Amino acid sequence: MTTLSTLSVEDVLRIHEILVADFAKANDPISPAGLRDLGLLESAVGRQHTGGGGKLKYETPAQSAATLMYGVCNNHAFHNGNKRTALVSMLVHLDQNGLTLQDTNQKELFKLILAVANHDLAVPKRGRQSPDAEVEAIANWIKRRAVKPQRGERQITFRELRRRLGHFQYELTHAGKGNAADVYKIVEEKRFLRSPREVRKRIGTIGYRDEGTFVSMKDLKLVRRICKLTEEDGVDSGTFYDSQAIVDGFINKYRNVLRRLSTR
DSSP states (O other): OOOOOOOOOHHHHHHHHHHHHTTTTTTSSSSOSSSHHHHHHHHHHHHGGGGTTEEESSSSSHHHHHHHHHHHHHOBSSSSSSHHHHHHHHHHHHTTTTTTOOOOOOHHHHHHHHHHHHHOSSOOOOTBBBBHHHHHHHHHHHHHHOOOOOOOOOOOBBHHHHHHHHHTTEEEOOOOOSSEEEEEEEEEEEEETTTEEEEEEEEEEEEEEEEETTTOOHHHHHHHHHTTTTTTGTHHHHHHSSSHHHHHHHHHHTHHHHHTTOOH
């Protein structure tokens, strides 16, 4: 049986922080930002672990992602951005369990998160809405759309590629104009009777648009190959793509719905 992967309080806090940083310079910043009540966040995240007798109440990835989304959205643990944090948390949760949403447009996601926030997803029983029924409705929505992604490269922005390359002692540099960026390897040069110094050696060039744009799959494969960061070189995708790169990718992919949520 596959082990269910869940998000921690720290994971959700980090997702919120990345969202805040990403929208800081936009026309719709998350302000005021930050945590309003730690207890409410712990309660929201703790929903993933509800159960008894050694059995989880929400035992499938779809159910677990659904109850996390419901809790983060409706507990209002953050001053602002609760719906946006809930949506990205759900996407990251699915990703950690080897799933992604297919055949889903941003309009459908927008309608989903608003329905979650307004308690409009499930049919009320005896005039009252049931949290269990709502979570079940969210889980069914996810289950109909969640699939295992094809293996290969992830979508990643130039901003995140630069950050990840820096982790491996490489550098991505754009001169400030033009549509190309150079890839450099940072090496330590030893000098006789003098302290070693860092030297940048250009090893390739890729196309460039702007920091928030996704790198093409062709260029991403090229960068990993010339930097010797492929699986054949001993660097698997789990190592190359860290959690921040994954969150950044979801924010960029679903930016339109996240912007629309800022006014709701």
